[in-house]
Amino acid sequence: MAFSFFKKDKKEEPKTVKKEEHHAGPRYYDLRIKNIVQETRDAITIVFEQPAGQPIVYKSGQFLTLIAPVNGKEVRRAYSLCSSPFVDQDLAVTVKRVDLGLMSNWLPDNLRVGQTLRIMEPMGQFTTEFDAQRKRHLVMFAGGSGITPMMSIVKSTLTQEPESIVSLIYCNRDLESIIFRQELERWEERYEGRLHVVHVLDTAPMNWTGYSGLLNREMLVKLFERIPSWSADKTTYLMCGPEGMMRNVEALLHDHAIARDKIFKESFVQGVLDKQAEAPPAAGSEEAKTREVTIRYDNQEYKVTVAPQDTILQSALDQGIDLPYSCQSGLCTACRGKALSGKVKLDEEEGLSQSERAEGYVLTCVGHPMSDDVVIEIG
Ligand SMILES: Cc1cc2nc3c(=O)[nH]c(=O)nc-3n(C[C@H](O)[C@H](O)[C@H](O)COP(=O)(O)OP(=O)(O)OC[C@H]3O[C@@H](n4cnc5c(N)ncnc54)[C@H](O)[C@@H]3O)c2cc1C
Ligand code: FES
Incomplete structure (x- = not known):
């Protein structure tokens, strides 16, 4: 569901009925890669230089479409911007490898600093406007690479809305797979009392003092005890992560009598659809x-x-x-x-x-x- 907080192979010439000569289409850019940061074993952040003269305008929570020649074919994939338009000079996306995935492996294996990569302009509805007068509590549930749009929204909220607070519940496989761990700590320190990060690990090390295990009903009750409790009308819930995690969290929030119009999610992966398994339409x-x-x-x-x-x-x-x-x-x-x-x-x-x-x-x-x-x- 969109979170508006308010919310080629050319075979033949297309048949068109022309109304005007002008045809702009989506905007594409060839962006120079300024830096590549190894965030974890299997995740990198790609930092793009803004084009000279006319910076790309985007909103926190939106994504870039990266376009690359993979195995001789043009492949496109969406990657949420983890940078904030209010905080970061450059544009950045973080890509986590997916087993046997085309693009998520091609990018870290082939990209080098100084190269250019084709992107399509920022898009997406999982976003919000920021207002210095607003006072709200954003409760975020992120899993794995689902941290990326949250990171941007965290930075924008903390810097643009002095009275708003953010609670981030971030689920990962293990300690080593937490993306932006240090960066989140720095933001927590800098905005003490306004950002609460709670990590949940599938597998925790011996000395782990945080949470571990499944995000079930008991866990959610415990987590809610750890984060500030604001009135329902000032609290909004955002989620982005594996489909199973989001289904679970959504169900738990509904059990907690959280209204549906307060819950927003961004999906990175298709859920139930399995085109191969679909029967052809009956003649x-x-x-x-x-x-x-x-x-x-x-x-x-x-x-x-x-x-x-x-x-x-x-x-x-x-x-x-x-x-x-x-x-x-x-x-x-x-x-x-x-x-x-x-x-x-x-x-x-x-x-x-x-x-x-x-x-x-x-x-x-x-x-x-x-x-x-x-x-x-x-x-
Ligand atoms: C709006 C949006 C924003 C996104 N933002 C990010 C982001 O910030 N960072 C990021 O790393 N990815 C993000 N993604 C996912 C990304 O677009 C790709 O789908 C992902 O990198 C896998 O692409 P691939 O070509 O490597 O895998 P493919 O070759 O397309 O897929 C290989 C197999 O892996 C499965 N699969 C695909 N994605 C995942 C996944 N995330 N987890 C588990 N299995 C998967 C597929 O169903 C398929 O079976 C986003 C997706 C959307 C729609
Ligand atoms: S291309 Fe992403 S929804 Fe259609």
Whole structure:
């Protein structure tokens, strides 16, 4: 769910109905790598230099799309910015290796300081506005690499909202896998009483005085005793981490009678969707029809033919239409558009909030047309 705290292979020329000559599309940059920091055994932070003259504007909680040639193919992945626009001069993302993962292994194995890497402009709804007059308590649950958007929001909150406080419950496998451990300690010291970090480890060393074990109901009660208790209307809960952890935390928060509209999450990984395991649509069914979808984007209108089992985004890309996208998993909302008419089925709805769905928003990367009159407006 979006946390707005308030909230190519070109086969043929795309069929377009031109409205204007101008076509900007998503903005891309070739950013120079200023530094690479080995954070833990399997996580690095990539620090990018801001482009000269026109710095990239972003919000805490947003992500960059990194684009790299992996095994001769262009691969894109989303990485949340761990830097804060209020604190850090440069842009930074932290990448944690995933077993057999394409990009998360290619980046640390191939990138060097001084090289440039192509990125797509910052995007994402897991963000908030900061206001010096605001007084709020952000309770964050992070797991592993899920610390990245939190790190940015922590820094921005502490520096921009003098009366707000942050409690961060950070779950990791073991002591060595804690990303930003020292940095968090420094922020805790500098903003004493306003940042409370509680570590939870799956496997703790002998002398560990913190928490260890599963984040279950008893653990949550104990953790809540460790963090300040503010009134419900001033407290917001954020989570980002492995799917299992987030499901668990969400259920526990609901048990604690925390209202749903106070809980926001950012997913890095697809949950239940397993495209390979999906049965092909039955012949003759609505899902088995090839349909034409109209896409309005950047003052252009495109007609995209979508075959059964293809997504709207993939069909558009195959037809040479440069639509915005990043994760291609229905999580990041970079491909979000509004269905002005027609019916669209989504394989994965995690990236959209209930109200976005009710307003007709769809994700083209996991969307399939279910009627012949689908018109989607992007941007
Ligand atoms: C909005 C958003 C922000 C993100 N921010 C970050 C970030 O700040 N830091 C970061 O390291 N990653 C982040 N990710 C995840 C990142 O985009 C990649 O998915 C991740 O690096 C794995 O890519 P890969 O190419 O190595 O793996 P792939 O080759 O795509 O996947 C290999 C296998 O690993 C599984 N897998 C993918 N990601 C994970 C994961 N995180 N944990 C466990 N299994 C996984 C896949 O399901 C697949 O089975 C973010 C994702 C999204 C959608
Ligand atoms: S590209 Fe990320 S949700 Fe579609």
